[in-house]
Amino acid sequence: MRAKWGGTLACLLAAAVALGGCGGEAEGPVKLKVGEVTRSIFYAPQYAALSQGLFEEAGLAVELTTTFGGDKTMTELLAGSIDIALVGSETSIYVAQQGAKDPVINFGQLTQTDGTFLVAREPDSDFDWASLKDSTFLGQRKGGMPQMAGEFTLKKHGIDPQTDLELIQNIDFANIPAAFGSGTGDYVQLFEPQASIFEQEGRGYVVASFGVESGHLPYTAFLARRSFIEDHPEAIQAFVNALYEAQQWVERNSPAVIAEAIQPYFEDTEPGLIETVVERYKSQGSFATDPRIDEDEWNNLLEVMTEAGELIAPVPHAELVDNSFADQALSR
Known part of the structure; x- marks a missing residue:
């Protein structure tokens, strides 16, 4: 895995292109390009945020694409083709292990268990x-x-x-x-x-x-390059605010209601099956109820990676996690 990432990232980290996806100071909603690692009912709160208009209410126009795989998703993010990636937090560690000068930061957790x-x-x-x-x-x-x-x-x-x-x-x-x-x-x-x-x-x-x-770990999170976060903090804050509202909406509602809300994103899946899957994930606490990535969760991720032989050296929570946007969302 590290060899594959080494080949992919060497060129990207040497010559990352300038980002142009965010809407900047232009009037109207701020455009954000989000790339999800796969299309999955596991990501129900994200689709709820879209279907319930929560991103729009936050002043955002979110363009969602499926990027099919962690390495491809991170390639798109590093190249500036997407602004935000929904992917496993381990990918940010792989990038850091390659010596990224513009590291990828975890700023909002979506799922908190393996799926x-x-x-x-x-x-x-x-x-x-x-x-x-x-x-x-x-x-x-x-x-x-x-x-x-x-x-x-x-x-x-x-x-x-x-x-x-x-x-x-x-x-x-x-x-x-x-x-x-x-x-x-x-x-x-x-x-x-x-x-x-x-x-x-x-x-x-x-x-x-x-x-x-x-156990609990930052299994899937929203990530962005540090430079993007520093250049567009208001857009990131609006995104996390909407994410938190969606997480609370999922927490409050039944699997049947959630399944109906996310059905448009799974047109080829029978509605009853969507409800069954949502129930299974919700009952075991897979959906994070807020965007914070706790240090204990992060350390559990490091332990899992260490056991698998994929961690060169421990990466401190503070180095790749920014909970300031989540904290602000929770304090509203």
Whole structure:
């Protein structure tokens, strides 16, 4: 993972282009280009902010694009093609480890747990993690948060992912469900809604949650280059204000109401399935209820990365996290 980031970032950090996405002093709403790492019900508060007009009320015109993958999202951010990235906080650490002069700063948390689930081929109401020993486990991409949280959880339960089971992690993210569906692996680590789809079809069954097991951490957050934040603090503050309102809206409302609000962003997904997924994430506390990234959460992230062998050296919370906008939003 570090080698891949090294090649990608070397050129970008040497010659980052000037940013031109924000609306500056022009009249009317301030334009912000936001790139999300993937389209996922896991990010329900973001879509609620859009569907409920909260960004518009804050004086913002948010243009949302899906950038498909952490490395691609960070490339877009560093190149100035987007102003804000919704991506795992670990990507800001990878950038810092490459010696960025204009580091990427975490300024608003969206999800506070891992979003994946352990899916088995048969239902198991008395599931024990020891069942994974000597099994074939279809995991996620090395260096990404899902895989790191997965390995962290396995080790927590006394399972060495390198010696106690057959770990498969060379399948592209988009193809993992199909691989399991075609017979690869005894267990698989899946995001929603695929986990619930497998349950509906009787092809797999959720037996555990990696989000519950790995604890609170800044799993997905809004990030921007430090220079952008310094040049456009009012736009960032307006964004975080709207984000906090959306988080509180999600906290107050039922899964059915939330599912109806975000349905336009998942037109090919059956409404009942959206509600099921929202309920599962909400019940385990995956949606952050405010934008702050606490130091304990950050340190948990560092521990997860250390266990995965992806952290060169600890990166202090104060170096890559700016909670001032969240604090202001909470004090309104």
